[in-house]
Amino acid sequence: MTQPAANCPNCGAKIVFRWSSSVQTVCEYCKSILVRTDVDLKKVSQVADLPPNASPIQIGTEGVYNHQTFVAVGRIIYEYDQGTWNEWHIVLNNGSAWLSDAQDNYVVTFAAPGRKLPKSANVGQRYVWDNQGYQVSTITKAHYRGVEGELPFEYWDKEDVVFIDLMSENGKFATIDYSDEEPALYLGETVEFDDLKLKNLRTFEGWS
């Protein structure tokens, strides 16, 4: 299952990729952010201490979505004025997706490139992608707060960026991510904790 190993150019620790298409990873030992090149791994940055975070998910957490098993291989932590949230990079049989955990509200989304996206929007505005209507529910200004594990793209040290979250009348969910010059759309749905059948979760003192 695991992919060819390499060594951290910073500390020499062994770096194992769980997913062959990962572009970026973080050395578990020295917290160097490493980016894959054609030949080797290049250190591009260093993760500062991660903020205290209460996501019950961790790297290696396994679950089930749409009858497919997945494993969490990486995450981005964002910070905004109401705290932090996590975008867990999950790998399924046929690709990767995002399991977002915002105050234990769980959403699974997939990158949906090639759709027409607004430059900005207002709460309540409606959009249709793939014959599904969505309504803007929140507009959040957030910034990168840390990364962990493997990601499908390079992501570190981002300034304040805007996220537009959209809901539908049937549990579908969309996010427009303005991290890059070209906005990126993610489409998916809200999911119940129990339905994800998560294994290898974190434990919380006093809770079993």
Added chain:
Amino acid sequence: MSASGANPPASPQVKSVNCPGCGAALSLRSFSQAVTVVCDHCHSILDTQDPQLKILQQFKKITDEDAPLIPLGTRGKLRGAVYEVIGFQRRTIHVEGIPYSWHEYLLFNPYKGFRYLTEYNGHWNDTAALRSLPTLNNFAGEGTVNYVGERYRHFQTCEAETSYVLGEFPWQVRVGETAEVTDYVSPPRVLSSERSGKEITWSMGEYMSGRDVWKAFSLPNDPPEPIGVYENQPSPFSADTRTIWMIFATFAVVVVVMMIGFASISADEQVFQGDYKFNPYSKAEASFVTDGFELKGRTSDVALSTTTNVDNSWIYLNFALINEDSGQAYDFGREISYYYGHDEDGFWHEGSTDDTAIVPSVPPGHYYLRVEPESDVKAGIISYTITAKRDVPQFSFFGIALLALLAPAALLTWRSINFEHLRWAESDHAPMESSDDDGDDN
């Protein structure tokens, strides 16, 4: 850090901090989810995102009356998961100048996240944020909304002010903050929208009895008795009303079938008829006996019908149905009167020229009638015909049975309507005859 770097982070622990306002010890129960925490000693609202726990607001505690009914830190089981009470707030609305307050208990589970218990006058709701948007059927906000195939009716829109807070919250709380809260009900559920600024958040509550809350959180003593009817309180009558009408319909069918059955097996056989005249003016003995007749077959009722030509007059007939063999007599009297005329309201009439009397359970045998007529001497000669029939189907019994069945169904329906009336009397759509003035519409 480096030695343990490769290990997963240690289990998050309940954090103890000290209030920068008064130094009291506070515990943070939701690990790092809290955004604000309230010191329950000096009522400072603290910023938990700030390492120094900056004081965001200090509010004056006006009264101690509002101690939470479920103490912070209490754990209970809701929908199969354990939740801990970590925050408490009172929210107040003003209707025609009168403050009404409800309480919200913030519940936390580190895997499932947050839920609420809300309490108003002893009525409880188990509430969670919606994951989908409801469909508004009327964009103005009033009217109805649909959610997961269910229609909710607008109940109330009001400005709710946070008037007291305790514990921790995963969002910014301040005393004095307001939000526009709109409730739509479909008992036992309520959909609530909260608008603050540009954002609208939706939640759904399901009615819970205080007793169930007390059981879920293993609380001592008894929950406060609920007062009045709450907006999404399930009517104790609506299900029963449906059931009782079903039962009534079933019995009505049975009764009708029985009526048809009895009608078809009844002989309805004429056994006697005689025409008579009575002159009240005559001094002669009025009483007489009729010819004999035979009642055959089983013991059955006898219907004795009399048709007369009374015309603004009356006749009183004393009957005796006498068994020739045993001498047993069935005595009864009938008054037949018919009056009519004109007054300022037009034609009127009273009484009838006909009459039927039923003698129940008459055994078979040979019978005759003794008849003793009486009337007003001024009535003139009255002609009348007496007809006797045996085994006549009786429907009045079935009518009484249906009425007896109808009574509880009607009573329950009335109570159900009354319950709904009490529910909606508290809404923005209270019926006009209610005593409170409809001030906010003007």
